[in-house]
Amino acid sequence: MDYVLTTNAISKRYGKNKALDALTMHIPKGAVYGFVGRNGAGKTTTIRVICGLQEPTEGDYMLYGVSSKEAAIFDVRKRIGAVVEKPAFYGDLSAKKNLEMQYTLLGMPSFEGIDALLKLVGLADTGKKKARNFSLGMKQRLGIAMALCGKPDFLILDEPVNGLDPQGIIEIRELILKLNREKNITVLISSHILDELSRLATHYGFIDKGHLVQEISAAELEKKCRKYLHAVVSDTALLARALEPTGTDYEILSEQTANLYGEFRISELTKLLEAEGCELISVTEQEESLENYFINLVGDPSQEGGASK
Amino acid sequence: MRALLKTNLRRYFTHPLFWLAILFSAGAGVMDVYFSLGQELFLMLDDFTFLLVLFAQAILLSVIVTSQHKDGVFRNKVIAGNPKGRIFLAELLAALPVSAALFAACMLPICVMAYRPLRELPAARLLAAAGVLLLIYFSFAALTVFLCSRMRGRIPTMLLCFGAVFLLYALSYTCNDYLHAPEMLEIVLDEPSTDGSVSVTSSGQRYSTIHVAMPPETSAHWNAEDQLVDQGGNLLDLYGEPLDPMYKPIVRISPNPQYVSGPVRIILSVIDCLNPVRPLDAATAQYCYEKNADTTAEMLKQDQQYRDLQFELLPQYLPWQLGVFAALGILGWLLFRRKELV
Numbered sequence: 001m002d003y004v005l006t007t008n009a010i011s012k013r014y015g016k017n018k019a020l021d022a023l024t025m026h027i028p029k030g031a032v033y034g035f036v037g038r039n040g041a042g043k044t045t046t047i048r049v050i051c052g053l054q055e056p057t058e059g060d061y062m063l064y065g066v067s068s069k070e071a072a073i074f075d076v077r078k079r080i081g082a083v084v085e086k087p088a089f090y091g092d093l094s095a096k097k098n099l100e101m102q103y104t105l106l107g108m109p110s111f112e113g114i115d116a117l118l119k120l121v122g123l124a125d126t127g128k129k130k131a132r133n134f135s136l137g138m139k140q141r142l143g144i145a146m147a148l149c150g151k152p153d154f155l156i157l158d159e160p161v162n163g164l165d166p167q168g169i170i171e172i173r174e175l176i177l178k179l180n181r182e183k184n185i186t187v188l189i190s191s192h193i194l195d196e197l198s199r200l201a202t203h204y205g206f207i208d209k210g211h212l213v214q215e216i217s218a219a220e221l222e223k224k225c226r227k228y229l230h231a232v233v234s235d236t237a238l239l240a241r242a243l244e245p246t247g248t249d250y251e252i253l254s255e256q257t258a259n260l261y262g263e264f265r266i267s268e269l270t271k272l273l274e275a276e277g278c279e280l281i282s283v284t285e286q287e288e289s290l291e292n293y294f295i296n297l298v299g300d301p302s303q304e305g306g307a308s309k
Numbered sequence: 310m311r312a313l314l315k316t317n318l319r320r321y322f323t324h325p326l327f328w329l330a331i332l333f334s335a336g337a338g339v340m341d342v343y344f345s346l347g348q349e350l351f352l353m354l355d356d357f358t359f360l361l362v363l364f365a366q367a368i369l370l371s372v373i374v375t376s377q378h379k380d381g382v383f384r385n386k387v388i389a390g391n392p393k394g395r396i397f398l399a400e401l402l403a404a405l406p407v408s409a410a411l412f413a414a415c416m417l418p419i420c421v422m423a424y425r426p427l428r429e430l431p432a433a434r435l436l437a438a439a440g441v442l443l444l445i446y447f448s449f450a451a452l453t454v455f456l457c458s459r460m461r462g463r464i465p466t467m468l469l470c471f472g473a474v475f476l477l478y479a480l481s482y483t484c485n486d487y488l489h490a491p492e493m494l495e496i497v498l499d500e501p502s503t504d505g506s507v508s509v510t511s512s513g514q515r516y517s518t519i520h521v522a523m524p525p526e527t528s529a530h531w532n533a534e535d536q537l538v539d540q541g542g543n544l545l546d547l548y549g550e551p552l553d554p555m556y557k558p559i560v561r562i563s564p565n566p567q568y569v570s571g572p573v574r575i576i577l578s579v580i581d582c583l584n585p586v587r588p589l590d591a592a593t594a595q596y597c598y599e600k601n602a603d604t605t606a607e608m609l610k611q612d613q614q615y616r617d618l619q620f621e622l623l624p625q626y627l628p629w630q631l632g633v634f635a636a637l638g639i640l641g642w643l644l645f646r647r648k649e650l651v
Contacts, residue, residue: 086381104316105316147388
């Protein structure tokens with residue numbers, strides 16, 4: 001598989017505090033990579049390191065096959081666009097002027113394409129309004145537009161929907177999907193709003209306390225978060241005996257509880273269990289949410305913190 | 310680098326504060342000439358004018374550079390594939406034409422309005438002095454950019470740059486007082502007067518003579534404390550001029566407490582050479598010219614001698630100033646490349 005970015009055991013220390021701990025991740029080309037973690041898990045620190053804003057204490061990373069320790073990394077970085085933490089722009093300039101400044105910074109020969117870019121992010125009608133007077137959603141969109149100026153093929157967005165209203169979230173989501181599907185831009189998007197990520201991501205990386213706990217594709221995650229019946233029975237041993245011949249996927253939780261995966265008709269299930277002398281006491285249909293999956297993965301949800309700077 | 314420079318310059322030239330600073334600098338030049346220039350050929354440029362322009366430069370550079378921290382624009386520059394060291398150098402290099410523009414804005418009205426007196430002065434020397442002044446502006450610009458690259462807050466940085474300019478001026482005058490203080494003081498009690506005036510009538514390398522005219526009621530106190538020797542005769546030898554025999558001057562010779570020697574003198578001399586204010590004084594002196602109906606040939610000669618003396622000092626300051634500029638640039642570059650941008 002072709003990877004845009006691979007990190008190799010990156011660690012980052014701030015004094016005695018370890019913000020990143022041997023983090024190894026792989027972002028496939030063309031993916032929308034959801035980078036999931038609690039506040040302070042190390043998402044922003046990882047992004048800062050990848051973007052060159054900070055140096056890792058240990059480890060390195062490869063961007064388009066070029067190591068971060070090579071001089072060529074500066075040229076390769078021109079292929080990425082990023083919005084790190086909050087959008088960066090000149091507050092006293094309009095959206096168009098900001099993009100002109102960004103075009104100048106990137107050494108673009110002309111300002112052609114700025115109007116199309118403003119239209120793409122929905123800021124075409126802002127006129128001479130100063131960027132500092134924009135709403136939060138508009139600022140986020142301006143930040144994305146600035147990141148898109150260099151026609152990157154790898155876009156890094158650090159919590160782009162933070163603080164947005166539902167309409168704003170939808171707009172950003174649709175924009176990201178459009179960029180990924182129509183322009184084949186690989187996107188790394190960090191967030192702790194799992195529900196929103198679940199509508200976008202094709203791949204996930206779960207980070208906790210500076211360490212990447214798991215990398216998984218959306219398809220695999222969907223399998224793991226599928227619907228199931230939570231059954232309370234008289235004896236799960238009898239349940240197992242009844243289900244074995246049917247090839248049904250199930251999970252015994254205790255002597256009287258079990259999860260049954262797949263499609264079931266309750267009447268048929270009851271008959272099946274009755275035949276083995278097993279009583280079906282109750283059954284509820286459930287679906288493992290991404291939140292539950294994440295919580296189960298990283299442990300006690302009441303534990304907050306981690307390293308941040 | 311070219312893209313970075315272009316971006317930085319575009320930022321300066323499109324910022325309203327730049328044009329305000331230009332207007333301010335031009336106004337400072339106009340005011341200086343307006344207050345000094347009369348019907349006669351008279352031009353006495355004041356250090357204060359250049360101080361005002363330095364303040365304008367400090368405000369402009371600190372606002373533009375530190376806002377890049379606050380707005381996150383430095384991040385954009387790194388993400389665009391620029392090494393941090395190159396970003397710092399681009400900030401420094403972009404500050405130079407800005408500094409030159411402010412300097413030119415101040416000098417242009419001076420050259421236009423004071424054309425008549427300036428015409429009397431040698432053009433080559435005026436140009437050389439202008440070159441030195443410009444280098445001093447560059448040194449201050451380098452200092453401002455260096456400070457701004459280390460700090461994020463706009464107001465603290467501005468205050469620090471202000472403070473740096475003030476400090477350098479204060480340091481310059483302090484060093485000047487100590488380095489040019491004569492080794493010995495000779496205090497001569499003069500003819501009694503009521504106003505307690507003090508004047509220095511001659512100042513040499515080793516002696517400075519201060520004439521003190523004291524009210525009559527205090528001269529007795531002086532006699533009691535300071536009558537070391539009645540040196541009326543010696544006083545005549547020193548000056549070579551006869552004194553009024555009606556009063557007996559009391560002379561006190563003592564080491565000048567302001568005189569420094571040894572390692573302290575060396576340290577102060579080095580600080581004085583590094584301080585951009587010293588060559589600024591020497592360069593500004595080239596633009597001073599006085600000639601009116603009362604001006605004698607002797608006075609013109611003394612004026613010329615003073616300008617010559619100041620001009621001779623300029624070459625010794627030049628390498629130091631170039632060194633300051635280079636040192637600030639290199640140090641800033643080394644520190645900024647390792648700076649963690651958040």
